Amino acid sequence: MSDTNMPYVPPAWAFEFHGHRCPFMPLGYRMGLLALEKLGVAREKDHALHVICELGEGHPQTCMMDGIQVATGATFGKTLMEKTFWGKLAATFWYPGKTPVRYVLKPDFLDRFGAFEFFQYRKQGVEPSAIPEAVTQEVIDWTLSLPDDAIYSVSERPDFQYQPPKGSFNRSICSVCGESVFERYVRMKDGKPVCIPCSGYKA
């Protein structure tokens, strides 16, 4: 492992949060750190930075997004992270007043990455927590030995449009189930306010 890239080693609590050791979370962590540096902003404490991930579901390497959450503070809970369901290993980082930046994993990096023993286990259905630690560490160390531009392509996206939703604290009670529902999601049915599941509407 190159000492140069040691700042890209996630903190121990990042692995605790994530639940297992794997090479994808650290790749997202590094992507997140690079994006903050490129944007010239600090880790997000509150609600300014937004990350639009191009990943989807039912494919590997989504764990990257946990690394991005950890590095940037743009967490799913703060509604700062979303995904487009495009199945691409890319993310755009948007911050008010800054030129958005997009990072994507390079195809030739992915080909070399995919040749490691770790992926033989995964393709046999072995879950990451059950893969021998040395096998996982081998591929993590390999990624850490690479320079940034061997892994990521980066581009500025001055055309990228993003508008955070306007917030409101207003809350109502659904007239059917009696549960709380925030106003923007209240629907009307038979002249009464209801929540979406009680309305029967799709959205």
Next chain:
Amino acid sequence: MSDTNMPYVPPAWAFEFHGHRCPFMPLGYRMGLLALEKLGVAREKDHALHVICELGEGHPQTCMMDGIQVATGATFGKTLMEKTFWGKLAATFWYPGKTPVRYVLKPDFLDRFGAFEFFQYRKQGVEPSAIPEAVTQEVIDWTLSLPDDAIYSVSERPDFQYQPPKGSFNRSICSVCGESVFERYVRMKDGKPVCIPCSGYKA
């Protein structure tokens, strides 16, 4: 603060992950711990537990979801957490072979909760990291002093259907942008494989 509820105090790294101190992340953390106990499962290392959150965007208290990620290991990055965009402070916890359970914050709890000074700051647009620590701690301590059933309603949902998407490692190259795209998201245009953004299709 009641000693009884001390296990519900999130670890320090949970606040570091989240980025600020607020009362919602701890409420989600506690909900997640209760759900694991109710299901009789351990914190998720890999990919079995799924949490379907009924929250949305543009409303407060979404930070709960970061607490749920921290407590349960059902993280967004592992594609184990999603939201329905219903604006409700509820989540259903699904685990293979177990009866799903749903937790929701009680409306009368929310009314008492909303009377704390913390919310005066928030409604004035003050971000959580800028609210005096004592003001935030007051409301966190109050929630910790309450028994579980003063905060949450819980219900078993034997009818709840969830089917994790079938996974595949197959990856292609978009014939337009040259980037990698996982097979389930490859589309065809003019006889060639493309990624969704290059296709111009909506999905």
